[in-house]
Amino acid sequence: xxxxxxxxxxxxxxxxxxxxxxxxxxxTPAVKGWKVLVAVIAVIAWNAADEVRDLAExxxxxxxxxxxxxIVLAALIGFGYxxxxxxxxxxxxxxxxxxxRTGVLFRQQRQARLDRLQAVDVVQPLLAxxxxxxxxxxxxxxxxxxxxxxAFLRESEAEQLRxxxxxxAAGVHRGRRPAAAAGAPxxxxxxxxxxDGSVPATGAATEPVAVPGEGVPVGAGAPAGAPGADDGPWxxxxxxxxxxxxxxxxxxxxxxxxxxxxxxxVWLVLLLVxxxxxVVTTGELGSAFAVLPPLLGMASYTWTRxxxxxxxxxxxxxDGIRLRHGLTESRAQTVPPGRVQxxxxxxxxxxxxxxxxxxxxxxxxxxxxxxxxxxxxxLLPVGTREDALLALWLVLPDLxxxxxxxxxxxxxxxxxxDGGWAVAPRRSRWLDPVGWRRHGVTVTDRALVLRSxxxxxxxxxxxxxxxQSLTLAQGPLQRRLGLASFQLxxxxxxxTPAVQHLDERVAAGLMDEQATRARTARAGAGPEQWMRxx
Amino acid sequence: xxxxxxxxxxxxQPDAVPAxxxxxxxxxxxxxPAGVAWTPVSPRLATARLVVGLIWLGVPLxxxxxxxxxxxxxxxxIPAGVFALLALWTAWLVPRQVRALGYAERADDLLLRKGILFxxxxxxxxxxxxxxxxxxxxxxxxLGIASVQLHTASPGTDASIDGLPTAExxxxxxxxxxxxxxxLAGL
Numbered sequence: 001x002x003x004x005x006x007x008x009x010x011x012x013x014x015x016x017x018x019x020x021x022x023x024x025x026x027x028t029p030a031v032k033g034w035k036v037l038v039a040v041i042a043v044i045a046w047n048a049a050d051e052v053r054d055l056a057e058x059x060x061x062x063x064x065x066x067x068x069x070x071i072v073l074a075a076l077i078g079f080g081y082x083x084x085x086x087x088x089x090x091x092x093x094x095x096x097x098x099x100x101r102t103g104v105l106f107r108q109q110r111q112a113r114l115d116r117l118q119a120v121d122v123v124q125p126l127l128a129x130x131x132x133x134x135x136x137x138x139x140x141x142x143x144x145x146x147x148x149x150x151a152f153l154r155e156s157e158a159e160q161l162r163x164x165x166x167x168x169a170a171g172v173h174r175g176r177r178p179a180a181a182a183g184a185p186x187x188x189x190x191x192x193x194x195x196d197g198s199v200p201a202t203g204a205a206t207e208p209v210a211v212p213g214e215g216v217p218v219g220a221g222a223p224a225g226a227p228g229a230d231d232g233p234w235x236x237x238x239x240x241x242x243x244x245x246x247x248x249x250x251x252x253x254x255x256x257x258x259x260x261x262x263x264x265x266v267w268l269v270l271l272l273v274x275x276x277x278x279v280v281t282t283g284e285l286g287s288a289f290a291v292l293p294p295l296l297g298m299a300s301y302t303w304t305r306x307x308x309x310x311x312x313x314x315x316x317x318x319d320g321i322r323l324r325h326g327l328t329e330s331r332a333q334t335v336p337p338g339r340v341q342x343x344x345x346x347x348x349x350x351x352x353x354x355x356x357x358x359x360x361x362x363x364x365x366x367x368x369x370x371x372x373x374x375x376x377x378x379l380l381p382v383g384t385r386e387d388a389l390l391a392l393w394l395v396l397p398d399l400x401x402x403x404x405x406x407x408x409x410x411x412x413x414x415x416x417x418d419g420g421w422a423v424a425p426r427r428s429r430w431l432d433p434v435g436w437r438r439h440g441v442t443v444t445d446r447a448l449v450l451r452s453x454x455x456x457x458x459x460x461x462x463x464x465x466x467x468q469s470l471t472l473a474q475g476p477l478q479r480r481l482g483l484a485s486f487q488l489x490x491x492x493x494x495x496t497p498a499v500q501h502l503d504e505r506v507a508a509g510l511m512d513e514q515a516t517r518a519r520t521a522r523a524g525a526g527p528e529q530w531m532r533x534x
Numbered sequence: 535x536x537x538x539x540x541x542x543x544x545x546x547q548p549d550a551v552p553a554x555x556x557x558x559x560x561x562x563x564x565x566x567p568a569g570v571a572w573t574p575v576s577p578r579l580a581t582a583r584l585v586v587g588l589i590w591l592g593v594p595l596x597x598x599x600x601x602x603x604x605x606x607x608x609x610x611x612i613p614a615g616v617f618a619l620l621a622l623w624t625a626w627l628v629p630r631q632v633r634a635l636g637y638a639e640r641a642d643d644l645l646l647r648k649g650i651l652f653x654x655x656x657x658x659x660x661x662x663x664x665x666x667x668x669x670x671x672x673x674x675x676x677l678g679i680a681s682v683q684l685h686t687a688s689p690g691t692d693a694s695i696d697g698l699p700t701a702e703x704x705x706x707x708x709x710x711x712x713x714x715x716x717x718l719a720g721l
Contacts, residue, residue: 141687364687468662468688472564473654484564489688496690508564515657519642522661522717 019092019099028152029082031128036078041071091150093161095168098138100148112140112148115528117169118339118365120162121376122332124155129330134158138165139365141491147365164239166319166334171529172239244317247394248387250380252310254356258382259306261350268298309381314394318531321394325375333376337530339363340395341466343379344495345388345412345459352457357388357412361395362493377494385412396463400445407444411451411459414440421451422510427481428501441486441499441510446521448488448514450499460497462488464514464521472511474504486510565655570645572636578677579697580632585673587628591621637695642717644684644710646693658693661717662686666710668703682706 056063084104092099100110119139128134128151135151136158153161259265275291310327320336341362351357359380366376375381380391389408392399401407410419415437417423424432424439432439434454441450448467450460471487478484484504488497502510595617602610630650638645643659663684670680680703683694698706 467659468686469659469691469693470657471654471692472656473652474564476651479653487690489686489690491687492689504564508567511655511657512567515643515659519659519661522659 019094021090021092021099021101023090024086024150025133025152025154025157026086027131027133029079029086031125031131031133031152032085033075033079033082034127036081037071037075040074040077044070044074091148093165093168098148098150098165100150110148112138114165114169115171116140117165117336119336119363120165120334122158122162123151124326124330126328128152136161139363141364159241160239162334163241163319166242166336167239167531169336169529170319170531171527172531242317242319244315244319244322246313246315248314248380248383248390250309250312250382250387255306255309255312255382257354258351258356259302259309261348262302262305263348263350264298264302264305266350268295268302271295271298305381308375309378312381314380314391316394320530321379323379325378325381331375335361335363338526338528339365340463341493342460342462342490342495342497343392343395344461345392346453347412347457349455351382355385356382357385358382359388359391360494362490362495364491366493388412392461396447396461398446399461400447407442407449408459411440411442411449412457414451422502422506424499424501425483425503428483430481431477431483431501436501439500439502441502443510443513443517448497448517450488450497452499460495462490462497464517465525466490467514467518470511470514470518472507478504484508488514565647565653567645570638570640572638572645572647575632575635575637575695575697576679576699577629577632578679578699579635580629582673582677582679582697583628583632584625587624588621591617591624595621632697635695635697639706639709644693646695654692656691656693658684658686658691659717660710660713663710663714666707666714668707670700670703679703682710684710 055066059066081104085102088104088107089100089102091101095114097114098112100112102108102110117138118141121137121139123135123137124133125135132155133152134155135149136153138148138150140146140148150158150161271291271294275288279285279288307327308329308331309325311330312323312325315322315324317334319334320339321334323331323333323335325331341364343362344360345357346360347355347357357380358378360377361379363377379394380387383391389405392408393404399407406419410416410421414421415423417440419442421440421442424436426436428436428439435452438454438457439452441448443449446463448462448464450462452458452460468489468491471489472484473487474484478501482504483501484507485498485500486502486507487499490497595614598610598614598617602608602614631648634650634653635648636646642661643657645655645657647653647655664687665685667683667685668680669683674680674697678700679697680700681694681696682698682703684691686693695706
């Protein structure tokens with residue numbers, strides 16, 4: 001924890017310490033207040049509906065006056081609270097961390113270390129989008145609720161801040177001011193002039209010397225947005241926004257069709273058939289209302305899935321993977337290199353015809369939120385096999401094999417041992433009569449590749465250096481058959497890498513080897529600050 | 535290095551620590567890696583678990599037995615007998631389970647094993663540890679044992695060692711912490 005901590009003063013004044021505290025955009029309370037207003041009205045409507053009705057009878061004609069008064073009161077509470085909360089919220093950015101102070105009654109100061117940054121999201125709910133505001137979410141690997149949310153900032157400011165944070169997290173020190181920069185650990189690197197010809201002003205600051213992957217100089221991007229004259233904690237201009245190259249996008253038509261070709265739709269149709277049968281046989285329409293809640297639930301599920309996956313575009317930049325999506329609420333995610341812990345490609349039964357795949361990732365910060373419909377972990381909502389391969393390439397440019405295409409094809413649909421797959425032996429059909437043909441695992445130089453699922457096909461890829469721990473398990477039946485299951489623990493997320501019912505000796509050998517491979521890969525893995533070469 | 539079915543694969547990082555040559559298919563018992571000396575946990579853990587288990591089973595057993603003795607209903611002997619059988623089974627099972635627990639500190643990772651009918655073995659690399667918990671309840675304190683739990687970035691890592699003598703728990707904690715620090719790798 002470097003950087004001086006501010007004194008716990010009750011009302012922090014900007015500039016009282018050298019962190020350069022800043023406030024959110026002043027319109028924030030107006031945007032956030034609506035939520036409180038709606039919540040207050042909803043709570044009253046749910047809990048006190050009867051009392052309100054009694055009151056309405058009592059008041060007679062003046063009821064509308066009363067309703068208007070209640071709404072004004074709720075609005076006052078909502079906007080008033082948001083305004084106070086806004087006053088108490090401020091943030092600061094240093095070379096090592098982002099500090100955030102919140103709370104009206106219960107104060108909280110949160111510090112997110114930039115070298116532990118897992119992802120940066122720019123989220124724009126509909127209202128904020130209309131007003132040109134955006135929320136900046138910094139995900140650190142602290143489990144659910146550990147994200148640092150800066151809401152709301154001006155859109156350009158949010159994007160500028162994102163570029164700045166990513167540059168700092170990458171180990172490219174911009175040098176906030178000479179005093180702070182001098183205290184930072186020096187990097188051995190020769191200063192390279194940026195593409196626009198300017199050389200960094202402060203001496204202790206360094207420019208990046210190497211960019212992973214495409215050889216795009218980080219300074220080549222046009223600086224986005226001018227820094228505010230009064231709010232900038234940086235002395236030497238804005239960090240350049242890393243240039244990005246689009247990789248794939250999801251057409252709306254395909255998303256729509258794929259959403260309709262999902263299990264939810266099958267259930268919906270089944271439900272409607274059952275409903276029709278019930279209504280016809282009993283002749284009562286009343287029973288139709290019983291299916292309304294599940295119907296609404298499924299409709300909302302389908303809509304949410306479509307809404308969040310719409311306009312899906314993926315791009316690659318030196319800062320990592322860029323994902324943009326969302327119809328009403330738009331979200332732009334940046335996952336820096338080496339932050340993806342595991343990838344999973346899945347294909348449901350109804351997607352088999354057009355050969356569509358869904359790609360999901362484990363990123364430490366995103367965690368496994370309770371929301372089943374979350375899209376933070378989605379790398380590709382629906383795509384052809386080519387798109388899925390591209391998505392996999394985004395995460396692992398080098399799969400560590402001569403013929404990645406053949407490997408992935410065998411993993412997606414294959415059932416045989418060809419191409420170096422260790423598969424579940426035939427005797428495992430007693431334990432898994434349908435799925436046993438697909439259980440398999442193979443190893444490349446860079447990753448462990450696991451496949452499973454006959455009906456819902458699944459392929460999981462885990463880079464060796466992202467192995468958290470390994471488990472070998474065997475139940476009594478497996479023991480009789482000489483089988484064992486192998487699991488690899490990853491960070492929380494939709495991907496759980498495991499392969500069932502391998503031959504016990506193969507599984508044990510795999511465990512021994514994988515422990516060694518993971519260790520070797522970790523020793524050779526790049527630094528957390530991905531632009532920094534030690 | 536080879537894949538499990540024998541295809542030759544180049545080592546991932548030729549300049550990094552050379553990996554010991556392991557056979558692709560291990561010839562020894564799957565749950566007995568070669569060259570690993572398992573450290574058993576303290577047998578006092580069996581005492582601790584038995585005390586807890588027998589309290590849970592003993593109270594209803596006594597209740598039903600009393601009811602059977604005091605009331606004219608003979609049927610109360612049936613649940614009493616069931617609980618007595620369960621208690622006997624627990625008394626037989628728990629010491630065996632405790633004997634099946636073990637751990638081994640290797641150069642780069644910690645090995646844990648447990649279970650007889652449902653066996654499992656976990657490998658936790660020291661560099662993946664995020665923090666270590668040492669805990670002991672009142673009964674465990676009385677018996678001089680504690681449990682050490684390792685946490686990685688994955689909630690799925692089931693790596694806790696129950697029933698370590700207190701001194702050994704402290705040593706292991708410090709050992710794990712220092713080894714973790716030496717091999718620390720982000721996530």
